Amino acid sequence: MKDSIELTILMPCLNESETLEICINKAKEYAEKSKTITEILVADNGSTDGSQEIALKCGAKVVNAEERGYGAALREGITHAKGKYIIMGDADDSYDFSSLQPYMDSLRSGNDLVMGNRFRGGISNGAMPILHRFIGNPVLSFLGRVFFNISCKDFHCGLRGFKKDSIVDLGLNTTGMEFASEMIVKSALNKLKIDEVPTTLSVDGRTRSPHLNTWTDGWRHLCFLLLHTPKWLFLYPSMIMFFFGLIITITLLFQPVELNNIQFSNNTFYAGCLFLIVGFQCLSTGVLVRNYAAIKGLLPPHKYKIIDKITLEKGALTSLSLISAGSILLMVCVAKWVLVGFGDIESQALSRGMVLSMTLIASGFQSFFTMFVWGIMKTPKNQQFSNN
Numbered sequence: 433m434k435d436s437i438e439l440t441i442l443m444p445c446l447n448e449s450e451t452l453e454i455c456i457n458k459a460k461e462y463a464e465k466s467k468t469i470t471e472i473l474v475a476d477n478g479s480t481d482g483s484q485e486i487a488l489k490c491g492a493k494v495v496n497a498e499e500r501g502y503g504a505a506l507r508e509g510i511t512h513a514k515g516k517y518i519i520m521g522d523a524d525d526s527y528d529f530s531s532l533q534p535y536m537d538s539l540r541s542g543n544d545l546v547m548g549n550r551f552r553g554g555i556s557n558g559a560m561p562i563l564h565r566f567i568g569n570p571v572l573s574f575l576g577r578v579f580f581n582i583s584c585k586d587f588h589c590g591l592r593g594f595k596k597d598s599i600v601d602l603g604l605n606t607t608g609m610e611f612a613s614e615m616i617v618k619s620a621l622n623k624l625k626i627d628e629v630p631t632t633l634s635v636d637g638r639t640r641s642p643h644l645n646t647w648t649d650g651w652r653h654l655c656f657l658l659l660h661t662p663k664w665l666f667l668y669p670s671m672i673m674f675f676f677g678l679i680i681t682i683t684l685l686f687q688p689v690e691l692n693n694i695q696f697s698n699n700t701f702y703a704g705c706l707f708l709i710v711g712f713q714c715l716s717t718g719v720l721v722r723n724y725a726a727i728k729g730l731l732p733p734h735k736y737k738i739i740d741k742i743t744l745e746k747g748a749l750t751s752l753s754l755i756s757a758g759s760i761l762l763m764v765c766v767a768k769w770v771l772v773g774f775g776d777i778e779s780q781a782l783s784r785g786m787v788l789s790m791t792l793i794a795s796g797f798q799s800f801f802t803m804f805v806w807g808i809m810k811t812p813k814n815q816q817f818s819n820n
Contacts, residue, residue, distance in 0.1 A: 444502055445523045458529040474523070602615070681788065686781065719742075
């Protein structure tokens with residue numbers, strides 16, 4: 433009986449004929465000197481330069497990923513990999529496949545995902561564009577650490593290792609470069625053990641330009657990070673807007689305020705009401721999105737007990753209270769308007785009252801309909817209507 437394969441070295445490939453053989457030979461060198469039972473797998477994404485033939489000639493296994501994209505190629509490769517562990521890396525000779533021992537040591541010690549850190553290991557001059565090195569990568573990595581409480585300093589290192597079963601269970605589904613973010617974000621959300629080891633980045637050996645698009649792929653990475661953290665996309669911004677608007681409306685409700693010879697009056701009050709409406713709408717949307725993501729398994733269940741206490745009945749009652757309060761205030765303002773024969777309203781207090789009443793009514797209706805969406809989402813499946 434043959435010994436089982438412990439390691440798959442996976443290389444996504446799209447027209448890498450200039451460097452593929454070098455990468456495969458380095459991978460073979462590591463397997464021989466470490467005495468690790470290894471398969472070398474090339475996930476080809478539609479190469480037209482003979483990369484497939486080069487890989488086969490060098491003794492690597494080739495799988496064809498028909499769906500285009502960096503993530504699609506890696507997903508196909510992961511599906512066909514036979515190793516308990518997988519170490520993936522670009523086939524452009526920017527990473528040294530002969531120096532994988534730190535990754536294997538970390539994986540064998542029990543970690544599920546081992547990230548490379550190029551900033552600790554060393555980046556050769558010209559290996560990474562200045563914009564990526566000093567702005568793009570550090571900023572996106574910082575946001576990732578803040579959003580998901582991950583200690584890794586290099587979110588987008590292309591050389592990383594992982595336990596196959598642990599990563600397959602995550603259900604990764606992105607097809608582009610944002611696959612790199614999806615892997616580490618979902619690993620963190622699912623409480624996998626993540627480690628980081630220093631790795632080097634060299635100038636790649638290609639004469640053509642890289643597949644990475646600075647602005648498009650950077651934007652996709654950012655969007656992915658935001659979509660998987662509703663509290664940063666919805667909750668925190670909405671709370672800031674709401675409380676900022678609340679402070680303004682309460683402060684200016686009865687009279688203008690003057691600071692440093694600058695008078696804040698009706699126009700500022702109207703802006704405060706607008707902040708209230710937008711903040712309230714974003715907050716309610718964020719609660720719905722977070723709950724929906726948990727139901728669909730996109731995010732783990734939330735930890736906010738107050739959300740579990742929200743019911744359709746309580747929410748609808750609160751909404752009707754807001755609408756009633758706004759309607760009463762509106763009727764009072766209209767009655768005073770009648771007294772001046774529906775003419776120009778010179779009273780600033782009356783103008784503010786009119787705007788506040790409409791703010792309350794708008795927020796009440798927004799909340800009312802949101803609660804019915806919430807009710808549908810919270811309805812058990814066995815109580816939902818069926819067309820069958």
